[in-house]
Amino acid sequence: MKNFDQPHDMREWSRLQSASHFSIGFVPTMGALHDGHKRLIEVAQQDCDRVIVSIFVNALQFNNSQDYEKYPRLIDADIQICKEIGVDALYTPSHATVYPPGFETHITPGATAAPMEGVFREGHFGGVATVVNKLLNATLPDRAYFGTKDFQQLAVIKRMVIDFDLNVAVVPVATVRQPDGLALSSRNTRLTAQQRDVACVIYRGLEAARTAYLQGEQSSAELMSITKDIYGSCPEARVEYVEIFDSTTLCTLQNISKRNAVMAVAVWFGDIRLIDNIEFTA
Ligand code: AMP
DSSP states (O other): OEEEOSHHHHHHHHHHHHHTTOOEEEEEEOSSOOHHHHHHHHHHHHHOSEEEEEEOOOGGGOSOHHHHHHSOOOHHHHHHHHHHTTOSEEEOOOHHHHSOTTOOOOOOOOGGGSSTHHHHSTTHHHHHHHHHHHHHHHHOOSEEEEEGGGHHHHHHHHHHHHHTTOSOEEEEEOOOBOTTSOBOOGGGGGSOHHHHHHTTHHHHHHHHHHHHHHTTOOBHHHHHHHHHHHHHTOTTEEEEEEEEEETTTOOBOSBOSSSOEEEEEEEEETTEEEEEEEEEOO
16 A cells, blocks of 8 residues: 655656556545445445545644544554555645645635534634645545535535536445444544443434434424434433535425435534434435
8 A cells, every 4th residue: 555645746646547547536534444434445446446545634624622632543543444455545644734834725615514514613614625625636536435424514525526627526425324323433432431322312313303204294393303302312412403404505494395305413422523414315
């Protein structure tokens, strides 16, 4: 496995692969790799001749400095995992490489970034869009893989790719979950045993809303209150938002009779914030 930490070295390797007519898949991550990341890599390997994984904990997208400092960093284990599963190239730039002194140019996403995460994590998607743009520029992939667990992030990236005429296909990959329904997340490692036990309530709340929808309930207010009641019954859980919105425009929906809708939630357990979502297909 190749390992690059400078954009021009990474780019040179990618150009050579493309010149040899190998297609390139790219999986951007912040490390602490788990089976969710591995699934993205596996899908990329099925689609593409070469797969690049990046590991970069992007300070620019953290609105909370404690969350940034406490974010799990397991680079040696991550390198081992990437080698074992046959990643072709790892891109691990330092903070100073991505944001050298004098760095001042930022991408500002629009309406897609405004609700939900945009309300509670100010500046988050600007940081995400800026770094993903830089990572795409360094890796020059044909396809880039993103998890639907971060549904709004995926929407912001898709929009940026259209708006900036970026030459990459954005490929969504379904959320990988623990057997009890908890979505895999690097932040799960910071949950106490007690919090981990009850954190499956997040998915239980989402599933209950989907079940009610499948049984005929179409009012967003009703569906959201079903989910909130379930979260209310878990003393460890503190709900930040529960929203139902159109899966393409991300506009909130009062009623989900005719459109593809998603319910997304953010829930705190102590000082750990977890997000998840579920799709209701019309
Ligand atoms: P992160 O390292 O958390 O920034 O995530 C890197 C990529 O992995 C993003 O595209 C995430 O959406 C995706 N991802 C994170 N958790 C999961 C999961 N449980 N299942 C599938 N993809 C995931």
